[in-house]
Amino acid sequence: MAPGILDATHVACAETRPSKKVKLSEAADVLTDEVDDVATAVPSHPLDIKPAGNAYTASENIKAHSGSFARLPDELLNHVFESFDADSLVRLGSTCRFLYAFTRLDELWRALFVSSPPDNFQWRSTWRSTYLGTAEERATFFSCKHLFSDVLYRPFQCANLTLEPFVTNVPSQNAIQRLQNLTREEYSEKWTGKPFILTAPVKEWPVYGKWTPEYLLKKYPDVEFRAEAVDWPMSKYIDYMTNSRDESPLYVFDRAFVEKTGITTDRDAPDAAYWSPDCFGEDLFGVLGEYRPDCRWMILGPKRSGSTFHKDPNATNAWNAVLTGCKYWLMFPSSSALPPPPGVILSDDQSEITSPLSIAEYLLTFHSLARSTPGCREGICYAGEILHVPSGWFHLVLNLEDSLALTQNFVPRKRLPDVLGFLQDQRDQVSGFKEDICDQAYEIFVERLGEKHPDVLKEGLAELEKKARKGRGKWEELTKADEEQAEGGFSFGFGFGDGDEDEETP
Numbered sequence: 001m002a003p004g005i006l007d008a009t010h011v012a013c014a015e016t017r018p019s020k021k022v023k024l025s026e027a028a029d030v031l032t033d034e035v036d037d038v039a040t041a042v043p044s045h046p047l048d049i050k051p052a053g054n055a056y057t058a059s060e061n062i063k064a065h066s067g068s069f070a071r072l073p074d075e076l077l078n079h080v081f082e083s084f085d086a087d088s089l090v091r092l093g094s095t096c097r098f099l100y101a102f103t104r105l106d107e108l109w110r111a112l113f114v115s116s117p118p119d120n121f122q123w124r125s126t127w128r129s130t131y132l133g134t135a136e137e138r139a140t141f142f143s144c145k146h147l148f149s150d151v152l153y154r155p156f157q158c159a160n161l162t163l164e165p166f167v168t169n170v171p172s173q174n175a176i177q178r179l180q181n182l183t184r185e186e187y188s189e190k191w192t193g194k195p196f197i198l199t200a201p202v203k204e205w206p207v208y209g210k211w212t213p214e215y216l217l218k219k220y221p222d223v224e225f226r227a228e229a230v231d232w233p234m235s236k237y238i239d240y241m242t243n244s245r246d247e248s249p250l251y252v253f254d255r256a257f258v259e260k261t262g263i264t265t266d267r268d269a270p271d272a273a274y275w276s277p278d279c280f281g282e283d284l285f286g287v288l289g290e291y292r293p294d295c296r297w298m299i300l301g302p303k304r305s306g307s308t309f310h311k312d313p314n315a316t317n318a319w320n321a322v323l324t325g326c327k328y329w330l331m332f333p334s335s336s337a338l339p340p341p342p343g344v345i346l347s348d349d350q351s352e353i354t355s356p357l358s359i360a361e362y363l364l365t366f367h368s369l370a371r372s373t374p375g376c377r378e379g380i381c382y383a384g385e386i387l388h389v390p391s392g393w394f395h396l397v398l399n400l401e402d403s404l405a406l407t408q409n410f411v412p413r414k415r416l417p418d419v420l421g422f423l424q425d426q427r428d429q430v431s432g433f434k435e436d437i438c439d440q441a442y443e444i445f446v447e448r449l450g451e452k453h454p455d456v457l458k459e460g461l462a463e464l465e466k467k468a469r470k471g472r473g474k475w476e477e478l479t480k481a482d483e484e485q486a487e488g489g490f491s492f493g494f495g496f497g498d499g500d501e502d503e504e505t506p
Helices: 033-040 052-057 067-071 074-081 086-093 097-102 106-115 127-132 150-159 184-191 213-219 234-242 257-261 284-291 359-371 413-425 435-452 454-471 474-479
Strands: 177-179 196-198 224-227 230-233 252-254 296-301 306-310 317-324 326-332 353-355 377-382 386-389 394-399 403-410
Touching (some): 074 097, 086 106, 106 127, 224 234, 306 359, 317 377, 377 386, 435 454
């Protein structure tokens, strides 16, 4: 799905769980001629900066005139400048053209803004102008000809890439299947573990055709919504959304939008705005009541915004319904037998995902390799359609137009063993619950499920134990004490007490 820098509960759902992201210093050599053309078909940099490779044939490099700073690699310089305050950046930028260019890198000013937002600010097309309160017409752009830096040029290149070649001509074996609708039985029997796009359900919602960015601006101009690391009134976010040059635009990912807008999501209510499609059946997390983790979000963002690779939280499934615009999805299954998607590195416990900073950079660097990797699924979800995200699948999401969507995580009956196993064995990765009950999420879920659906719980626990036994090595199976064997009979074991150790999932 789920969700840029995301709300901690979404990569956990982003379309959740924050991902650890790093800028890749070198591009993998996997680009086709078509992608090479895309990479070069960008406008000139406003400061006349060129890629670092151009320095080898240039007659001059103005970095040589920047004093002691000339000795430092550009990556290190950028890291150093991240610790500077606004006044220091302004003064340093007045010393030479090389440092002028470096201190205008908008990511530096974005970080300053997020750490200490100005009061009553007005969005002025860039983070620097917004932070300093500089009117757009008074912003200066001096030529920095003969400056060659990938650190400075790459963000501009990625922000101006033509994305269409990456999301068209999808190989037939990769295409996410499109269905008009599903019954509960069809979903449970065949589709719980597969991505697909439903083309009908969203169009039945009263909110469809009504909720647009323009409607939200008119109806909730002063209501603050969560846009990654900031809380902005809708009016300010729409200003940003329609006039931003960011490589990775801020993305509204608000988990409290139902309460903030006052809408109803109960299908049986006469004023219901939307509801979960019937084919997904009952969400078993519903038994948690007041203990239920974050499960639904409103997602709003401009073209080029989205979320880099992540998995949804707590081993849940999810659906993502597009109200306006359209979204490109790139998805991969996850298992111990499969590597992560190309360009993605997982920590040993899979709690941290390391990937390129921006979606455009990933597409430019790894898309050709990703598209040819077994298991890859991709497709475009248009307004009025809904995409299903199976539990555990990696997914990257890109807005091809300004887009508004609603998303929800849920626990279908068939995935109950996976959720139980995650809550029990990966407690340090559980997210979305109130902080004081994260460690007890498994016990609370089992208790509530046992009260309302004892047969479902019994079936889920039995399947979980079956998977645990299947995961044990043959030696562990051979040495497991057989409690059902007649007393005094032969048992291939070592008599380490009552066998509690054998009840643990490896």
